[in-house]
Amino acid sequence: MNLQTQISKTEANIAFFEARFALIEHQPDSIYKQAQLKAYQAMHKQLSDQLEELHIKQKALRARKKSS
Numbered sequence: 001m002n003l004q005t006q007i008s009k010t011e012a013n014i015a016f017f018e019a020r021f022a023l024i025e026h027q028p029d030s031i032y033k034q035a036q037l038k039a040y041q042a043m044h045k046q047l048s049d050q051l052e053e054l055h056i057k058q059k060a061l062r063a064r065k066k067s068s
Contacts, residue, residue, distance in 0.1 A: 003058055010051045017044045 001009075021040050027033050 003054065003061065007051065007054045007058065010047055010054060014044060014047045014051065017047065 017040050021037070021044070024033060024036050024040070
C-alpha cells in the first residue's frame, strides 16, 4: 500500500471515530457509554499519532525527490 493510500485510510478511520464520538455524546450516561468513549478516545489518539508519522514520511519523501 502506498503512502498516500495509508494517509487517506487513516484520515477516514479518524473521521469514523470522530463521528462515533459525536453520536455517543447524545446517549444517556452509562458504564457502557463511558467504556466506548474511552476506547474511541484511545483509538483516535493512536490514529492521530499514526497520521502525524505518515505526514512526516511524506514530507521527507517529497524533500528527497526535490533534491534528486
